[in-house]
Amino acid sequence: MNSIKNRPNIVIVAIDSLRADHLGCYGYQKDTSPEIDALARESVVFDAAFAAGIPTMPSFTTLLTGLHPYRTGIVSHIGQRRLSEHVRTLPELAREHGYVTVGIDNLVVQGEGRGSWFARGYDHYSGYLYRPFGDQDARLTDRALGYMEEYAGNPLFLFLHLWSPHTPYGPQPPYDTRFYELGSAPYDMAEVRKLQPDYYEAFVDDMKLAHPEDYAYLVAQYDGEIAQTDAQVGRVVRAIKQRGAWEDTVLLVMSDHGECFGEGDFHFDHHGLYDAVTRVAMLLRLPGQQPGRCGALVSTEDIFPTLAELTDFPSPHYPLTGASLLPLLGGDATPIRPYVVSVEATRQASLALRTPEYKLILPFTEDAAGAPLPDFYGRPRDPAPLLFDLRTDPEEQRDIASDAPDRLAEMMGMLRAWRAEMADATDEPDPIQAQGLSLSFDRFMERLLARR
Ligand SMILES: [Zn+2]
Incomplete structure (x- = not known):
């Protein structure tokens, strides 16, 4: 397929909370991403890539x-829950395979140590606490470029996790005003606040915005954060090229999940399993690979087997749920998966099964002990499953569950079969029902108010 050596550098730039359709290369009308768009012209861009779990840590x-x-x-x-010691991570395999491994990431530090497995396998894990309202992405990119310089000549595995588009929004000038158009708001902030006044008062005020009552201003701040991060992606690409390493480097730029601007009545956050959140940006640039678009349904599960195949990493002894993307790049039109199942169990609990045509969302309303699992706003959760026809309703605004009972039954059957398969493989009860919510509304509000 291509002629890259078996130990190319692997550089993963992961951008938190980056919604794919707010990038030019995914059709956004505002010029938020000139650098990523340029990279897209040299990459394979995945148009239907979805996160199997949201938000950050599961993804x-x-x-x-x-x-x-x-x-x-x-x-x-x-x-x-902690990741089992028996599960192998990409940096662990890379290090065993002779790579120098570097992670620049906040998940161990920010997670109060509870994400300890994110540091596994690195020669250098450079942790940080997310600091909004500044130029932290530029400092983190400086660190990444420093490691590239230091380990020029070694095969390098580098994971760079940038957080700028995550709330609180607060890009630096000139990005704070670049995308702001007065009067372009899709929602009235007063209506948004009514959804849960205490929550939105604390959450939005926390951002210290110049125009907190203009929805368009909040979206413009988010877009400004994307542009600010985009500039750093450009620095990474140029650094690799200037070192003459472009033909020896596999570069993956992607997001862990998107961001909601009204989908499912969520605003400025990433919960619910609508495409606004589960769809991720995914650009894979391989030396010798013809650039292009890939419309096949793919999952975040598929990254590990793809990179493992490209680099001849030793395979784990257990089966993966992901599949290599390389057959898709070779022009094979056979889909690698019929659907993606996505999960959330942080602020509310749900499973979604998404085929190219339909999306089923199944709410979880109680845990294994029968205790209620409330919704994102702390209200009792409606147990009714939701069904969307993505061919006619890609924005998932019209629930057709009651109009299409046969389709609903079929999708519910597929999800039931999938859950039974997972239970067989792990010999464990349903993990959502066993664990409940990690950050219910009450707990989230306590933390939010304590910060003020
Ligand atoms: Zn995230």
Whole structure:
């Protein structure tokens, strides 16, 4: 397929909370991403890539292991469950295979040590606490470029995790005003606040915005953060090229999940299993590979087996839930998976089964002990499953569950079969029902108010 040597450098730039359709290369009308768009012209861009788990910790655990959250048990952000020592991570395999491994990431530090497995396998784990409102991404990129310089000549595995688009939004000038158009707001902030006044008062005020009552201003701040991070992606690309390492480097730029601007009544956060959150940006640049677009349904589970195949990493002794993307790049039109199952169990609990045509969302309303699992706003959760026809309703605004009972039954059957398969493989009860929520509304509010 291509002629790269078997130990190319592997550089992963992961951008937190980056919604794919806010990038030019995914059709956004505002010029938020000139650098990523330029990289897209040299890459394979995945148009239908989805996170198997959201938000951050489940998403990245799957990326680094090639296993669905239902296999690892890591179904929530900062939950009680730890990753088993028997599960191998990408940096562990890379180091065994002779790579120098560097991680620049906040998940061990930010997670109060509860994400300890994110440091596994690194020669250098450079942890940090996310500091919004500044130029932290530039400092982190400086660190990454420093390691590239230091280990020029070695095969290098580098994982760079940038957080700028995550709340609180607060890009630096000139990015704070670049995308702001007065009067372009899709929602009235007064209506948004009514959804849960205490929550939105604390959450939005925490951002110390110049125009907190203009929804368009908040979206413009998010877009400004994307542009600020985009500039750093450009620095990484140029540094690799200037070192003459472009033909020896596999570069993956992707997000862990998106961000909601009204989908499912969520605003400025990343919960619920709508495509706004589960769809991720994914650009893979391989030396010798023809650039292009890939419309096949793929999952964050598929990254590990892809990189393992490219580099001849020793395979783990257990089966992965992900599949290599390389057949898709070779022009094979056969899909590598019929659906992606996505999970959330942080602020509310749900499973989604997404085929190219339909999306089923199944809410979880109680845990294994029968205790209620409330929704994102702390209200009793409606147990009714939701069904969307993505061909006619890609924005998932019209629930057709009651209009299409046969389709609903079919999708529910597929999800039931998948859950039974997962239970067989792990010999454990359903992880959502066993663990409950890691950050219920009440606990989230306590933490938010304590910060003020
Ligand atoms: Zn995240």
